[in-house]
Amino acid sequence: NAGVTQTPKFRVLKTGQSMTLLCAQDMNHEYMYWYRQDPGMGLRLIHYSVGEGTTAKGEVPDGYNVSRLKKQNFLLGLESAAPSQTSVYFCASQPYGRTVPLHFGNGTRLTVT
Amino acid sequence: KNEVEQSPQNLTAQEGEFITINCSYSVGISALHWLQQHPGGGIVSLFMLSSGKKKHGRLIATINIQEKHSSLHITASHPRDSAVYICAVNYGGSQGNLIFGKGTKLSVKP
Numbered sequence: 001n002a003g004v005t006q007t008p009k010f011r012v013l014k015t016g017q018s019m020t021l022l023c024a025q026d027m028n029h030e031y032m033y034w035y036r037q038d039p040g041m042g043l044r045l046i047h048y049s050v051g052e053g054t055t056a057k058g059e060v061p062d063g064y065n066v067s068r069l070k071k072q073n074f075l076l077g078l079e080s081a082a083p084s085q086t087s088v089y090f091c092a093s094q095p096y097g098r099t100v101p102l103h104f105g106n107g108t109r110l111t112v113t
Numbered sequence: 114k115n116e117v118e119q120s121p122q123n124l125t126a127q128e129g130e131f132i133t134i135n136c137s138y139s140v141g142i143s144a145l146h147w148l149q150q151h152p153g154g155g156i157v158s159l160f161m162l163s164s165g166k167k168k169h170g171r172l173i174a175t176i177n178i179q180e181k182h183s184s185l186h187i188t189a190s191h192p193r194d195s196a197v198y199i200c201a202v203n204y205g206g207s208q209g210n211l212i213f214g215k216g217t218k219l220s221v222k223p
Contacts, residue, residue, distance in 0.1 A: 031209050042117070042199070042213030050209065058210070090156060094209070099144060101158035 002026050006091050006105035013081045013112045021076040021108050023091030029103070031094040032074035033058075034066060036087040037107075043090065049074055081112045119200050119214035126221050132187040134217045136200030139181065146211065147174050147185050148199040156199070159185070190221045 004025045013019055023032065033048040045058030047066040055066045063085060065077045074093075078085060091105040118137045126132055136145070147159040160167050160174040162183065167174050171190075176183040187194055200214040 033209055040215065042215045043201070043211075044213070045209070045211065048209040056209075088154065092156075097208070099161055099163055101161050102146065102148070103158065104148075104156040107154050107156075 004091055004093050004103050004105040006089075006108050008108060009106065010109050011111070013078075013110065015082060015112060017081050018077070018079050019081065019110075020078075021089055021091075021110075023074045023076070023093075023105055025072055025074075025093040025103070027093060027095070027103065028071070029093035030071075030096045032068065033092045033094075033102075034064070034074065034076045035090045035092065036060065037090060038087050046076065046089075081110075083112045086110060086112045117200055117202055117212050117214040119198075119217050121217060122215070123218045124220070126190050126219070128191060128221055128223050130190050130221075132190050132194075132219065132221075134185045134198050134200075134219070136183045136185070136202075136214055137181060138183075138202045138212075140204060141178075141181075142202045143205050144203040144208070145176055145183050146201040146203075147183075148201060150197040150199060150216065152196070159198075187219075192221045192223050195219055195221050 007022045034046040035043040044060045049055045049068040052071040067075045089108045092102045094102050116139050120135045145162045150156045162176045171188045173186040197216040197218050199216045201211045
Protein backbone atom coordinates (compact mmCIF):
# COMPACT_ATOMS: atom_id res chain seq x y z
CA ASN A 1 0.00 0.00 0.00
CA ALA A 2 1.84 3.11 -1.25
CA GLY A 3 -0.38 5.70 0.51
CA VAL A 4 0.35 9.19 -0.80
CA THR A 5 3.12 9.53 -3.39
CA GLN A 6 4.58 12.84 -4.55
CA THR A 7 6.74 13.34 -7.60
CA PRO A 8 9.29 14.73 -8.05
CA LYS A 9 11.14 14.76 -4.71
CA PHE A 10 13.44 17.63 -5.69
CA ARG A 11 13.42 20.22 -8.46
CA VAL A 12 15.32 23.35 -9.35
CA LEU A 13 13.65 25.85 -11.66
CA LYS A 14 14.69 29.13 -13.17
CA THR A 15 12.43 32.14 -12.72
CA GLY A 16 9.65 32.05 -15.29
CA GLN A 17 9.78 28.32 -15.94
CA SER A 18 6.73 26.15 -15.39
CA MET A 19 6.28 22.77 -13.79
CA THR A 20 3.68 20.38 -12.42
CA LEU A 21 3.85 18.50 -9.14
CA LEU A 22 1.96 15.23 -9.01
CA CYS A 23 0.24 13.77 -5.98
CA ALA A 24 -1.22 10.28 -6.18
CA GLN A 25 -3.11 8.38 -3.47
CA ASP A 26 -4.33 4.80 -3.54
CA MET A 27 -6.67 4.95 -0.53
CA ASN A 28 -9.78 6.16 -2.38
CA HIS A 29 -9.83 9.34 -0.29
CA GLU A 30 -12.24 12.09 -1.24
CA TYR A 31 -10.21 15.04 0.04
CA MET A 32 -6.79 16.07 -1.23
CA TYR A 33 -4.68 19.07 -0.29
CA TRP A 34 -1.56 20.94 -1.33
CA TYR A 35 0.44 22.74 1.36
CA ARG A 36 3.67 24.68 1.39
CA GLN A 37 6.09 24.75 4.30
CA ASP A 38 8.49 27.65 4.78
CA PRO A 39 11.04 28.19 7.56
CA GLY A 40 9.52 29.81 10.65
CA MET A 41 5.99 29.38 9.38
CA GLY A 42 3.38 26.72 9.79
CA LEU A 43 2.13 24.68 6.87
CA ARG A 44 -0.13 26.80 4.68
CA LEU A 45 -2.90 25.51 2.47
CA ILE A 46 -2.53 26.37 -1.22
CA HIS A 47 -5.49 24.59 -2.82
CA TYR A 48 -7.65 21.65 -1.96
CA SER A 49 -10.18 19.33 -3.55
CA VAL A 50 -13.24 17.68 -2.05
CA GLY A 51 -13.70 15.26 -4.92
CA GLU A 52 -12.98 14.45 -8.53
CA GLY A 53 -13.46 17.46 -10.75
CA THR A 54 -13.65 19.99 -7.89
CA THR A 55 -11.01 22.34 -6.50
CA ALA A 56 -11.00 25.27 -4.10
CA LYS A 57 -8.58 27.96 -3.01
CA GLY A 58 -6.80 27.83 0.30
CA GLU A 59 -4.85 30.45 2.20
CA VAL A 60 -2.09 31.13 -0.37
CA PRO A 61 -3.37 30.23 -3.86
CA ASP A 62 -1.76 33.00 -5.95
CA GLY A 63 0.69 31.77 -8.57
CA TYR A 64 -0.58 28.18 -8.45
CA ASN A 65 -3.21 26.20 -10.30
CA VAL A 66 -4.56 22.73 -9.58
CA SER A 67 -6.54 20.02 -11.25
CA ARG A 68 -8.22 16.83 -10.10
CA LEU A 69 -9.32 15.00 -13.21
CA LYS A 70 -9.10 11.60 -11.50
CA LYS A 71 -9.99 10.87 -7.88
CA GLN A 72 -6.56 9.46 -7.11
CA ASN A 73 -4.49 12.31 -8.55
CA PHE A 74 -4.14 15.96 -7.54
CA LEU A 75 -1.83 18.12 -9.66
CA LEU A 76 -0.24 21.40 -8.60
CA GLY A 77 0.98 23.67 -11.37
CA LEU A 78 3.30 26.65 -11.37
CA GLU A 79 2.82 28.53 -14.63
CA SER A 80 5.65 31.04 -14.15
CA ALA A 81 7.85 30.20 -11.18
CA ALA A 82 9.12 32.96 -8.90
CA PRO A 83 11.81 32.83 -6.19
CA SER A 84 9.05 33.37 -3.60
CA GLN A 85 7.77 29.92 -4.51
CA THR A 86 10.92 28.28 -3.23
CA SER A 87 9.53 25.99 -0.56
CA VAL A 88 8.80 22.44 0.46
CA TYR A 89 5.45 21.28 -0.88
CA PHE A 90 3.38 18.61 0.80
CA CYS A 91 0.37 16.81 -0.51
CA ALA A 92 -2.12 15.17 1.83
CA SER A 93 -5.29 13.15 1.50
CA GLN A 94 -8.16 12.43 3.85
CA PRO A 95 -11.36 10.44 3.68
CA TYR A 96 -14.63 12.24 4.24
CA GLY A 97 -15.34 13.08 7.90
CA ARG A 98 -13.97 15.61 10.39
CA THR A 99 -12.66 13.01 12.80
CA VAL A 100 -10.31 11.21 10.43
CA PRO A 101 -6.55 11.67 10.11
CA LEU A 102 -4.61 13.21 7.27
CA HIS A 103 -2.17 11.14 5.22
CA PHE A 104 0.85 13.06 3.92
CA GLY A 105 3.24 12.52 1.07
CA ASN A 106 6.99 12.84 1.65
CA GLY A 107 7.26 16.32 0.20
CA THR A 108 8.81 18.02 -2.81
CA ARG A 109 11.66 20.45 -2.26
CA LEU A 110 11.46 23.16 -4.93
CA THR A 111 14.09 25.83 -5.48
CA VAL A 112 13.47 28.71 -7.88
CA THR A 113 16.57 30.68 -8.85
CA LYS B 114 -7.66 36.28 12.64
CA ASN B 115 -7.76 32.62 13.61
CA GLU B 116 -4.45 31.63 15.12
CA VAL B 117 -2.80 28.54 16.52
CA GLU B 118 -0.05 29.05 19.07
CA GLN B 119 2.29 26.30 20.22
CA SER B 120 4.63 26.29 23.18
CA PRO B 121 7.43 25.81 23.67
CA GLN B 122 9.02 26.45 20.27
CA ASN B 123 12.01 24.31 21.20
CA LEU B 124 12.37 21.65 23.85
CA THR B 125 15.36 19.59 24.92
CA ALA B 126 14.82 16.65 27.27
CA GLN B 127 16.78 13.78 28.71
CA GLU B 128 15.76 10.26 27.81
CA GLY B 129 13.04 9.04 30.13
CA GLU B 130 11.56 12.46 30.92
CA PHE B 131 7.85 13.25 30.70
CA ILE B 132 7.22 15.82 27.98
CA THR B 133 4.32 18.20 27.43
CA ILE B 134 3.71 20.31 24.32
CA ASN B 135 0.89 22.84 24.34
CA CYS B 136 -1.41 24.20 21.67
CA SER B 137 -3.83 27.11 22.05
CA TYR B 138 -6.30 28.42 19.51
CA SER B 139 -8.48 31.49 19.32
CA VAL B 140 -12.01 30.47 18.36
CA GLY B 141 -14.25 27.42 18.45
CA ILE B 142 -13.08 24.45 16.41
CA SER B 143 -14.54 21.23 15.06
CA ALA B 144 -11.34 19.17 15.21
CA LEU B 145 -7.68 19.35 16.25
CA HIS B 146 -4.81 17.35 14.80
CA TRP B 147 -1.40 16.50 16.24
CA LEU B 148 1.24 15.71 13.64
CA GLN B 149 4.85 14.55 13.84
CA GLN B 150 7.51 15.65 11.35
CA HIS B 151 10.74 13.68 11.44
CA PRO B 152 14.15 15.15 10.58
CA GLY B 153 13.86 13.52 7.15
CA GLY B 154 10.82 15.72 6.51
CA GLY B 155 7.96 13.22 6.39
CA ILE B 156 4.77 14.13 8.28
CA VAL B 157 2.70 11.58 10.16
CA SER B 158 -0.68 12.07 11.78
CA LEU B 159 -0.56 11.15 15.48
CA PHE B 160 -4.02 12.08 16.74
CA MET B 161 -7.23 13.71 15.68
CA LEU B 162 -9.39 15.05 18.53
CA SER B 163 -12.72 16.74 18.85
CA SER B 164 -13.09 16.21 22.61
CA GLY B 165 -11.56 14.44 25.60
CA LYS B 166 -8.40 12.40 25.48
CA LYS B 167 -6.70 9.84 23.25
CA LYS B 168 -3.77 7.52 23.96
CA HIS B 169 -1.48 5.61 21.65
CA GLY B 170 1.47 3.87 23.21
CA ARG B 171 3.53 6.46 25.10
CA LEU B 172 1.67 9.38 23.54
CA ILE B 173 -1.37 11.02 25.06
CA ALA B 174 -3.36 13.91 23.60
CA THR B 175 -5.94 15.92 25.49
CA ILE B 176 -8.21 18.76 24.52
CA ASN B 177 -10.17 21.25 26.63
CA ILE B 178 -12.80 22.80 24.39
CA GLN B 179 -13.84 25.46 26.93
CA GLU B 180 -10.28 26.68 27.43
CA LYS B 181 -9.40 26.31 23.71
CA HIS B 182 -6.31 24.34 24.58
CA SER B 183 -4.76 20.99 23.76
CA SER B 184 -1.71 19.19 25.09
CA LEU B 185 0.44 16.40 23.72
CA HIS B 186 2.24 14.33 26.34
CA ILE B 187 5.07 11.87 25.80
CA THR B 188 5.83 9.49 28.65
CA ALA B 189 9.25 7.86 29.08
CA SER B 190 10.72 9.90 26.20
CA HIS B 191 13.27 8.30 23.89
CA PRO B 192 15.76 9.77 21.38
CA ARG B 193 13.60 8.39 18.56
CA ASP B 194 10.87 10.82 19.70
CA SER B 195 13.07 13.68 18.48
CA ALA B 196 11.00 15.46 15.85
CA VAL B 197 8.88 18.54 15.22
CA TYR B 198 5.37 18.23 16.64
CA ILE B 199 2.70 20.26 14.87
CA CYS B 200 -0.79 21.20 16.03
CA ALA B 201 -3.47 22.00 13.45
CA VAL B 202 -7.10 23.01 13.91
CA ASN B 203 -10.20 22.90 11.77
CA TYR B 204 -12.36 25.94 12.37
CA GLY B 205 -15.33 24.55 10.57
CA GLY B 206 -16.58 25.02 7.04
CA SER B 207 -14.71 22.58 4.83
CA GLN B 208 -12.96 19.82 6.76
CA GLY B 209 -9.87 20.57 4.71
CA ASN B 210 -9.39 24.12 5.83
CA LEU B 211 -6.79 23.66 8.57
CA ILE B 212 -4.72 26.28 10.34
CA PHE B 213 -1.32 25.00 11.48
CA GLY B 214 0.89 26.00 14.37
CA LYS B 215 4.56 26.64 13.71
CA GLY B 216 5.59 23.46 15.47
CA THR B 217 7.58 22.47 18.54
CA LYS B 218 11.04 21.06 17.91
CA LEU B 219 11.78 18.31 20.42
CA SER B 220 15.23 16.88 20.98
CA VAL B 221 15.60 13.97 23.38
CA LYS B 222 19.16 13.31 24.52
CA PRO B 223 20.33 9.81 25.52
